[in-house]
Amino acid sequence: MDTPLQSKHAALRAKFGSYFGVSLPAEFDGMAGEWRRARESAALFDTNYHAVFTLAGPDRARYLNAVTSGDIRALTSGRGTPGLLLNSQGHILAELDTFAEEERFLLLSHAMAAGRTYETLDKFIIMDDCTLADAADEWATCALEGPRAGEALAAVCAVPLDALPLFGLQETEMAGATCRVLRRAHFGQPGVEILAPRPAIGAVWDVLEAAVRSAGGGPAGWEAINALRIEAGVRWFGSDFDDTVIPHEAGLDETHISYTKGCYTGQEIVERVRSRGKLNRWLVRLEFSGEAPGAGAKLEAGGKSWGQVTSSAYSPGANAYIGFGYLRREQSAVGTELTHGGGAARVTESPAEPPKNYFHPAKCG
Numbered sequence: 001m002d003t004p005l006q007s008k009h010a011a012l013r014a015k016f017g018s019y020f021g022v023s024l025p026a027e028f029d030g031m032a033g034e035w036r037r038a039r040e041s042a043a044l045f046d047t048n049y050h051a052v053f054t055l056a057g058p059d060r061a062r063y064l065n066a067v068t069s070g071d072i073r074a075l076t077s078g079r080g081t082p083g084l085l086l087n088s089q090g091h092i093l094a095e096l097d098t099f100a101e102e103e104r105f106l107l108l109s110h111a112m113a114a115g116r117t118y119e120t121l122d123k124f125i126i127m128d129d130c131t132l133a134d135a136a137d138e139w140a141t142c143a144l145e146g147p148r149a150g151e152a153l154a155a156v157c158a159v160p161l162d163a164l165p166l167f168g169l170q171e172t173e174m175a176g177a178t179c180r181v182l183r184r185a186h187f188g189q190p191g192v193e194i195l196a197p198r199p200a201i202g203a204v205w206d207v208l209e210a211a212v213r214s215a216g217g218g219p220a221g222w223e224a225i226n227a228l229r230i231e232a233g234v235r236w237f238g239s240d241f242d243d244t245v246i247p248h249e250a251g252l253d254e255t256h257i258s259y260t261k262g263c264y265t266g267q268e269i270v271e272r273v274r275s276r277g278k279l280n281r282w283l284v285r286l287e288f289s290g291e292a293p294g295a296g297a298k299l300e301a302g303g304k305s306w307g308q309v310t311s312s313a314y315s316p317g318a319n320a321y322i323g324f325g326y327l328r329r330e331q332s333a334v335g336t337e338l339t340h341g342g343g344a345a346r347v348t349e350s351p352a353e354p355p356k357n358y359f360h361p362a363k364c365g
Contacts, residue, residue: 001111003048004140004201012219019222020049020238021112027221032316034224038187039317042146042217044208045225047186047193048201051114052139053121056104057130064105067124067265068096069247071258075100080167080182082256085109085120086266090246090273093120095237095256099169099182106169106180106195110237111136124265140201144208145191148215153192155211157181161190175203186225188232227313230322233285233349239295239311240283240324248273249326251283251351281307281328284350288312288321290343297340299325306331309340322348 001022003009009016009025017026024046027034037043055064065072070083080099084092094117099106109117114136122132144152150161157172157179164170164183172181177200182193196204212218233251235241241250247257247270257270273279286299286309297309312323325345329352331338336347 003046004198005046005048005142005205008202008205009046009219014219014221017222019226020110020236022049024049025219025221026223028219031221031223031227031314034218034220035227035316037217038146038189038220038224038228040147040216042144042149042152042212042215043220043224044152044205044212044217045143045145045186045220045222046205047141047143049111050136050139050141051109051111051117052135052195053107053109053118054104054133054135055107055121055130056133057128059128060105060130063125063128063130064098065261065264067121068098069257069264069266069270070096070098071261072098072105073261075105077102078169079165080169080184082167084247084252084256085117086247086264086270087243088266088269090266090269091243092237092241092245092247092250092252093117093243095241097167097184099167099180101169106135108182112238138198139195140198141193141195142201142205142208143186143191143193144212145186145189146217147189148217149190149192152208152211152215152217153181155214156207159192161192164192175200175207177204179204185232185234187228187234189228223313226311227315227322230285230311230313230324231315231317235283235324236311245326246270246273248277248279249282279329281326282332282351283310283324284327284332284347286312286323286325286345287318287348288323288340288343288345291341292321293323293340293342293345297342299327299331299338299340299345301331301336301338306338309345 014025070081085094097108180195307327309325
């Protein structure tokens with residue numbers, strides 16, 4: 001898949017890579033500079049890896065509440081929540097952010113799992129009066145994030161970032177088009193995602209780029225975003241969690257699951273693990289020496305494999321490669337030293353010894 005902003009990026013001589021199964025800019029004018037601008041001012045980046053669905057009808061809240069892990073019935077117009085679509089064994093089929101409008105829900109997921117996500121949601125609509133639609137061809141997205149993101153946003157529309165609640169939604173005019181501004185973070189800084197009519201995304205990108213540059217920032221590619229999100233503890237669907245893991249193993253149980261909403265698909269397993277279960281493995285944050293390990297690289301100690309790397313990136317802040325990986329709990333304490341095929345790995349953060357706000361990206365920004 002290609003982004004609808006392909007020509008805009010090509011004009012800036014961006015280098016491309018594959019992220020979430022989509023060709024997106026890897027970098028524009030140097031990863032380290034883009035990382036620094038995102039940290040110190042603001043970054044504008046292409047997020048056209050989404051699947052976008054709408055769900056309308058009088059039974060939409062009751063239905064979606066019964067099949068996803070978020071508390072959908074608590075949503076009022078202009079509010080949203082992160083959630084997961086699980087199978088009956090509690091494994092993660094999709095990450096699903098739900099935003100409520102007056103007459104429908106907007107659902108954001110991942111294009112690489114769009115078919116399975118749509119089919120799973122659609123097949124349970126039997127007696128419910130609601131209609132699911134694939135709206136990916138109608139919308140395109142980009143995101144703005146960083147300490148000065150609010151300043152850049154204020155220059156192009158009437159939405160004050162600080163007044164918009166986390167996972168809030170507000171309709172606004174931008175570059176002559178009616179857009180939605182969604183308050184969400186991709187790497188733990190103040191940020192928004194812009195949902196624009198697909199034909200207007202180029203014009204929206206242009207006005208945002210001008211505003212971001214005026215605020216001292218600029219476009220950022222996904223090499224910088226990858227480093228920033230690992231530093232912030234943000235896990236990626238398809239890399240750090242998928243249908244081989246349950247939410248607790250991925251550290252998503254406090255951000256993507258409501259324990260008060262009642263029954264939903266996979267809820268029995270989720271509750272059993274929370275109340276009685278003892279996890280055998282979980283996701284930890286790692287720092288590497290030597291070569292950067294690829295996804296799937298084994299993490300070993302004492303001649304035995306204890307887990308594997310899920311993702312990695314070079315962090316200019318740490319001046320080292322960092323990443324995520326699953327480890328058995330016996331070898332997951334902070335400071336544990338392991339090896340991978342190209343060097344050593346050290347556990348830097350772990351649920352075994354959680355610092356304050358450990359891995360809570362959905363509560364940031």
